[in-house]
Amino acid sequence: MSENKLIIQWKQFIQTDASSGIILVLSALLALLMANSVFSTSYHAFLEFPVSITLGTFAISKPLVLWVNDGLMAIFFFVVGLEIKRELFYGHLSRPDQIVLPFLAAIAGIAFPALIYAAFNHQDAIAINGWAIPSATDIAFALGIFILFGKHLPTSLKLFLLSVAIIDDIGAVIIIAMFYSEELATNSLIVASIGLLVLFIFNRLALENKTPFILVAIVVWAAVLKSGVHATLAGFAVAWFIPTKRDERQSMSYQIEHGLEPWIVFFVLPLFAFANAGVGLMNASISELFTPISIGIIGGLFIGKQLGIFIACFIAIKLKLCQLPKDATWTQMYGVCLLCGVGFTMSLFIGSLAFETQGFAYQTQVKVGVLVGSLLSAIAGAYLLRTSSNKLIKEKGSSNEQYKTSNA
DSSP: OHHHHHHHHHHHHHTSTTHHHHHHHHHHHHHHHHHTSTTHHHHHHHHTOEEEEEETTEEEEEEHHHIIIIIIHHHHHHHHHHHHHHHHHTSTTSSHHHHHHHHHHHHHHHHHHHHHHHHHHTTOTTGGGGTTGGGOOOHHHHHHHHHHHOTTSOHHHHHHHHHHHHHHHHHHHHHHHHHSOOSOOHHHHHHHHHHHHHHHHHHHTTOOOHHHHHHHHHHHHHHHHHHSSOTHHHHHHHHTTSOOOSSGGGOHHHHHHHHHHHHIIIIIHHHHHHHHOOOOOTTOOHHHHSOHHHHHHHHIIIIIHHHHHHHHHHHHHHTTSSOOOTTOOHHHHHHHHHHTTOOHHHHHHHHHHHTTTTOHHHHHHHHHHHHHHHHHHHHHHHHHHHHHHHHHHHHHHHHHHHHHHHHO
């Protein structure tokens, strides 16, 4: 009987929106524990385990951590692309009046953190490559914290947070394509372009079988991987050629997105967090951990994100370009702005690209900055949302009592 109850509780947990954020936290904590224990050698050996795929003269050989970052994260970006496409065509980003506020907020939320990071690192030609690291928002973490601590707050705030994070993802994709791609291989790009053209034809022919799309998508990913453009962009590009319909039951895009979503939430992102959050702290001094790189990331995530988004929203609303989310207060809005500083997954990913060839020391500084900056933003945002939520409950309770008294 107790086993059945445990299974039911587990099913209820994984069905909540907050579960993805909680599992990410646990994966990151496990990585930190293993990297700073007697298991550190095993942890690093696991990440460096060589994996190869060979088909005739075509071969891909990478350590496991790069298969996670280049392969599994391409699937994550594919799902992100499907979600963005759906929201832009049929969702809450399909109307111009709904996109103005989150668009301005997201742009400022990218620019302000980058400027703060640059202020600490502009004199270092290598360190400045990480300017985009604090510009990202982790949608799973941020949304999970909002649901846990702001469950009584207006739904409009949740939609605002989602919109900012989605537009932020678009910005991250553009940044990766423009600033973190290597020297391009023309032949591979031609193959990838032909693959996308074939997907476009499949789309126009309204094919209902997913198999041709999947096979061509794999070819596009492999070609992009060999091209010098980061492989995750292949996933994002392919998503835009998957057929989308307003009726979700008939939409291939919707079916694929919701089929992959559990794998993304409970496998891809936790594995990415486990592979990238392990920071060895035992033999490191404070001066080695808190460098201009890590301080720039912390300042960008915790200060730049909240200030950039809040200032942009305040100015836009005061100029009557848009309105405050329905039924929301400025205090509640500020709590959401704080949550946007939880960069974690995307920040770690951009950091792995920014200092891909610079070695362990740079990656350690990135991880420290991302973890501390995200943690501070999460704690501050959760506290403010919890306080606002409790205040709202008290106000509703007192108004109900007054209503009962007046009727009596």
